[in-house]
Amino acid sequence: MLIRTENVTKIYELGAVEVRALRGVTFGIEEGEYVAIMGPSGSGKSTLMHILGCLDTPSTGRYFLNGTEVSELHGRALARVRNQEIGFVFQNFNLMPRVDLVANVALPLVYHGGINRADRRKQAVSALDSVGLGHRLKHRPNELSGGERQRASIARALVTEPSILLADEPTGNLDQKTGREIMALLDELSAAGKTVILVTHDSNVAAHARRTVEIEDGAIAREGRA
Amino acid sequence: MDILESIGSGLASIRSHKLRSGLTLFGIVMGVAAVVAMTSFVGGIAERIWADFDKLGLDNVLFVGNMQPVNPEGYAYLKASKGLSFEDTEILRAEVDEILAITPVVADYRVVRAGSEARRAEIFAATPDGFFLLKFELGQGRFLSDMDVDNNARVAVLGEIVKEDLFGDANAVGEDILIGDEHFRVVGVLRQKDFSDMFGESGQEENHQRVYIPITAGMYYISGTRRIAYFAVRLKSDADLATGYDKIHNTLLREHRQIEDFQIENVAEEILRARQQVQEIVNVWNGILSTIATVSLLVGGIGLLSVLIISVNERLREIGIRKAVGAEDRAIFQQFLIESVTISIFGGLVGVGLGVGLTKLMTFGAQQMGQDIVIPVSGGGILLGLSFAIGVGILFGLYPAIKASKLDPIEAISRYA
Ligand SMILES: Nc1ncnc2c1ncn2[C@@H]1O[C@H](COP(=O)(O)OP(=O)(O)OP(=O)(O)O)[C@@H](O)[C@H]1O
Numbered sequence: 001m002l003i004r005t006e007n008v009t010k011i012y013e014l015g016a017v018e019v020r021a022l023r024g025v026t027f028g029i030e031e032g033e034y035v036a037i038m039g040p041s042g043s044g045k046s047t048l049m050h051i052l053g054c055l056d057t058p059s060t061g062r063y064f065l066n067g068t069e070v071s072e073l074h075g076r077a078l079a080r081v082r083n084q085e086i087g088f089v090f091q092n093f094n095l096m097p098r099v100d101l102v103a104n105v106a107l108p109l110v111y112h113g114g115i116n117r118a119d120r121r122k123q124a125v126s127a128l129d130s131v132g133l134g135h136r137l138k139h140r141p142n143e144l145s146g147g148e149r150q151r152a153s154i155a156r157a158l159v160t161e162p163s164i165l166l167a168d169e170p171t172g173n174l175d176q177k178t179g180r181e182i183m184a185l186l187d188e189l190s191a192a193g194k195t196v197i198l199v200t201h202d203s204n205v206a207a208h209a210r211r212t213v214e215i216e217d218g219a220i221a222r223e224g225r226a
Numbered sequence: 227m228d229i230l231e232s233i234g235s236g237l238a239s240i241r242s243h244k245l246r247s248g249l250t251l252f253g254i255v256m257g258v259a260a261v262v263a264m265t266s267f268v269g270g271i272a273e274r275i276w277a278d279f280d281k282l283g284l285d286n287v288l289f290v291g292n293m294q295p296v297n298p299e300g301y302a303y304l305k306a307s308k309g310l311s312f313e314d315t316e317i318l319r320a321e322v323d324e325i326l327a328i329t330p331v332v333a334d335y336r337v338v339r340a341g342s343e344a345r346r347a348e349i350f351a352a353t354p355d356g357f358f359l360l361k362f363e364l365g366q367g368r369f370l371s372d373m374d375v376d377n378n379a380r381v382a383v384l385g386e387i388v389k390e391d392l393f394g395d396a397n398a399v400g401e402d403i404l405i406g407d408e409h410f411r412v413v414g415v416l417r418q419k420d421f422s423d424m425f426g427e428s429g430q431e432e433n434h435q436r437v438y439i440p441i442t443a444g445m446y447y448i449s450g451t452r453r454i455a456y457f458a459v460r461l462k463s464d465a466d467l468a469t470g471y472d473k474i475h476n477t478l479l480r481e482h483r484q485i486e487d488f489q490i491e492n493v494a495e496e497i498l499r500a501r502q503q504v505q506e507i508v509n510v511w512n513g514i515l516s517t518i519a520t521v522s523l524l525v526g527g528i529g530l531l532s533v534l535i536i537s538v539n540e541r542l543r544e545i546g547i548r549k550a551v552g553a554e555d556r557a558i559f560q561q562f563l564i565e566s567v568t569i570s571i572f573g574g575l576v577g578v579g580l581g582v583g584l585t586k587l588m589t590f591g592a593q594q595m596g597q598d599i600v601i602p603v604s605g606g607g608i609l610l611g612l613s614f615a616i617g618v619g620i621l622f623g624l625y626p627a628i629k630a631s632k633l634d635p636i637e638a639i640s641r642y643a
């Protein structure tokens with residue numbers, strides 16, 4: 001099993017108020033699965049994705065990734081997992097505005113260590129090629145359409161060849177047509193064997209996945225398979 | 227993150243916030259410029275003064291002269307002793323280890339003639355040690371030699387003014403002169419030294435109005451006795467001053483049957499005191515310099531700190547993205563520290579440029595006012611200024627860099643409006 005969570009909770013303390021964003025999530029995902037996480041706004045989908053992506057750590061419970069208990073990791077070790085095991089795609093792209101696409105996509109390789117600048121650029125260009133942006137290498141994010149930006153951020157997520165691709169509402173900021181193009185790209189990646197987990201409100205988007213997990217109020221409410 | 231990229235990022239941040247960076251850098255630039263200019267100024271002036279002291283040639287020098295009677299009783303007292311004599315030279319040299327060089331001096335005025343020119347001049351008879359001891363410099367020919375002394379040779383070295391008066395621009399070395407009625411041959415001419423304004427001519431006049439001859443010739447042709455006018459003594463170091471003084475005093479007392487028929491003029495002590503006074507002034511200036519530098523660098527540092535904090539806050543999303551794709555805390559820390567140091571070095575370099583310019587301006591200004599002074603740019607000052615700038619960059623970059631490195635990736639990304 002690639003991903004396994006055991007009773008994962010996340011509690012935010014806001015002064016005296018406790019926000020229980022996750023109330024004990026236990027589930028697993030096999031290598032190569034294509035999973036959609038659904039649920040109403042505020043149900044804890046992003047919180048779960050951040051924990052799965054090692055951008056955040058659970059308050060209690062355990063999280064195993066590839067057999068390693070990453071809920072025990074901190075600092076350097078966690079940064080390494082983020083860098084090498086996970087590709088994360090954000091709803092609002094989160095590209096760096098001041099540099100071109102090649103530099104944006106090469107960024108994870110900078111922190112990978114031991115890859116020289118020329119090789120980093122080469123790998124970034126090939127990742128951009130693979131998402132159909134081979135003709136936009138020198139452009140800055142603000143010179144691109146939303147769909148192109150999301151492709152670039154997918155290229156960045158793929159450049160270190162991670163085992164998992166996590167996408168938090170990847171089509172949320174896109175029109176329907178562009179959203180479909182992005183989904184086609186994710187379908188391709190899934191077909192090529194990549195493990196893909198995405199969050200969406202849109203059942204049409206969720207229909208691309210072969211398995212859906214519905215979250216309500218910080219816990220898994222339903223699961224289904226296509 | 228590459229070091230090069232961080233440096234580039236620092237320079238980019240200067241470029242994209244010209245006004246803000248300019249204001250920030252102002253303090254660092256002024257601080258470093260002050261360090262460079264003031265170090266050059268104080269160092270340059272002090273160097274010049276020390277060089278003048280060295281040239282003056284009176285460090286560790288004592289003059290031992292005959293005591294002059296002030297009343298009849300004193301006269302009777304002094305008559306009981308023979309006064310300073312040529313023989314005292316060797317006794318002092320042998321008994322006082324602290325003595326580096328000693329020369330007996332006999333001096334009197336005579337008319338000196340060369341061809342049709344004539345003038346009165348002080349005839350100064352000494353040993354070759356005298357030239358070394360008083361740090362005279364040779365213009366032409368040679369100094370007197372030990373052989374000249376041993377042979378009673380009738381040879382002379384002219385002070386430059388005497389030479390001018392007797393020979394004008396013509397060559398003097400090898401020419402004959404008459405001192406009184408005696409023929410002497412000129413073997414050398416002294417050269418006047420350059421002093422800065424502070425020391426003026428510094429006794430040059432006197433030295434160059436003289437004709438120098440061997441002590442033996444002086445005793446024979448000038449004084450006609452083996453009594454001498456005074457000794458000039460140079461001690462080995464200023465640490466020997468007190469003991470050297472005492473030993474000379476005691477040795478002469480013993481030799482002169484406990485009659486104090488001599489007096490020691492402690493020039494060395496006066497020079498030492500003058501040097502200390504100059505050093506104190508230099509210290510005061512250095513104090514002022516460090517205060518100015520410290521204050522402006524602190525101001526610059528605080529400016530740098532605030533700019534870096536603003537920069538971190540403006541770049542929360544960038545920091546979040548970097549961490550999300552796998553940047554360790556250390557990498558973010560390094561990036562911001564290198565940026566800080568890049569900005570401060572940039573300010574430091576501008577400050578060095580300004581400081582060098584100010585130093586050149588000081589030289590120019592001094593020369594405009596007719597002072598023949600060159601204030602050299604102090605390499606030590608440049609180094610000091612730059613290290614200050616780097617220090618400020620590190621010190622004030624530390625907090626923002628730590629702050630940036632400790633940010634939580636998700637918070638950093640989502641706090642971005
Ligand atoms: N940093 C935080 N501090 C405090 N509360 C938080 C924080 N992040 C999330 N929450 C709260 O946790 C709950 C779950 O939030 P989360 O962002 O995971 O929801 P979501 O399912 O992704 O919603 P949406 O569909 O709107 O994106 C919400 O009530 C939210 O207000």
Ligand SMILES: [Mg+2]
Binds near residue numbers: 045046047168
């Ligand atoms: Mg969300």
